[in-house]
Amino acid sequence: MSELHDYYKQQIIPQLLNTLGKKSVYQVPSVKKVTLNIGLGASVKDARYLEASEQTLRRICGQQPVKTKARKAISSFKIREGMVVGMKVTLRGKRMWDFLDKLIHITLPRVRDFRGISLHAFDEKGNYSIGFKEHLAFPEIRSDEIEIIHGLQVVLTLNTQKKEEGQKLLESLGFPFQK
Numbered sequence: 001m002s003e004l005h006d007y008y009k010q011q012i013i014p015q016l017l018n019t020l021g022k023k024s025v026y027q028v029p030s031v032k033k034v035t036l037n038i039g040l041g042a043s044v045k046d047a048r049y050l051e052a053s054e055q056t057l058r059r060i061c062g063q064q065p066v067k068t069k070a071r072k073a074i075s076s077f078k079i080r081e082g083m084v085v086g087m088k089v090t091l092r093g094k095r096m097w098d099f100l101d102k103l104i105h106i107t108l109p110r111v112r113d114f115r116g117i118s119l120h121a122f123d124e125k126g127n128y129s130i131g132f133k134e135h136l137a138f139p140e141i142r143s144d145e146i147e148i149i150h151g152l153q154v155v156l157t158l159n160t161q162k163k164e165e166g167q168k169l170l171e172s173l174g175f176p177f178q179k
Contacts, residue, residue, distance in 0.1 A: 004101040004173065008173065012169070012173065029159060030158065030169070032157045033092050034092075034100065035089070036065075036154055036155075037087070037153045037155065038065075038152045039085065039086045039153075040053065048147070048148065049150070056135050056141065057087055057152075060138050061095070063089050063095070065088060066090075107139065108176060110138075112137075117175060117176060119167065119178065122166055126162055126164075126165055126167075136149065
């Protein structure tokens with residue numbers, strides 16, 4: 001496993017057992033999966049944008065992205081049922097821990113004007129969402145090869161029921177929150 005996963009098992013689990021007052025290791029919050037999304041937005045019909053975003057996700061994650069299609073037609077947005085409106089990749093296991101390690105230690109410090117991630121991006125279940133306006137912060141993306149710059153969203157799905165527990169987990173993993 002990755003260094004971050006070993007650190008989680010050896011250091012963070014015992015620490016969270018004490019601070020959260022849990023009785024079992026299985027009650028300690030953990031990361032279940034990481035999902036990366038790209039919405040195509042206004043450039044739904046642009047084949048170059050579709051290809052560039054697919055190539056970006058493939059490079060970042062090392063997996064083939066799944067194309068998400070529109071469930072129903074929306075005439076005001078010129079979307080027909082079955083059109084590709086986005087892409088996603090779901091990471092679990094070793095790839096997830098490797099991605100989290102890269103996200104914390106390499107990608108977030110490379111974001112332009114970075115002052116920490118917001119504490120307001122937790123949902124009611126404790127899951128966390130990070131949005132990137134530019135995908136250039138990832139180390140696999142070389143700026144001289146890029147034709148189209150787009151954003152992406154990273155969603156961390158945690159097995160917790162409270163925001164506070166999710167926040168404690170991410171702080172112990174090393175996520176840099178705003179002060």
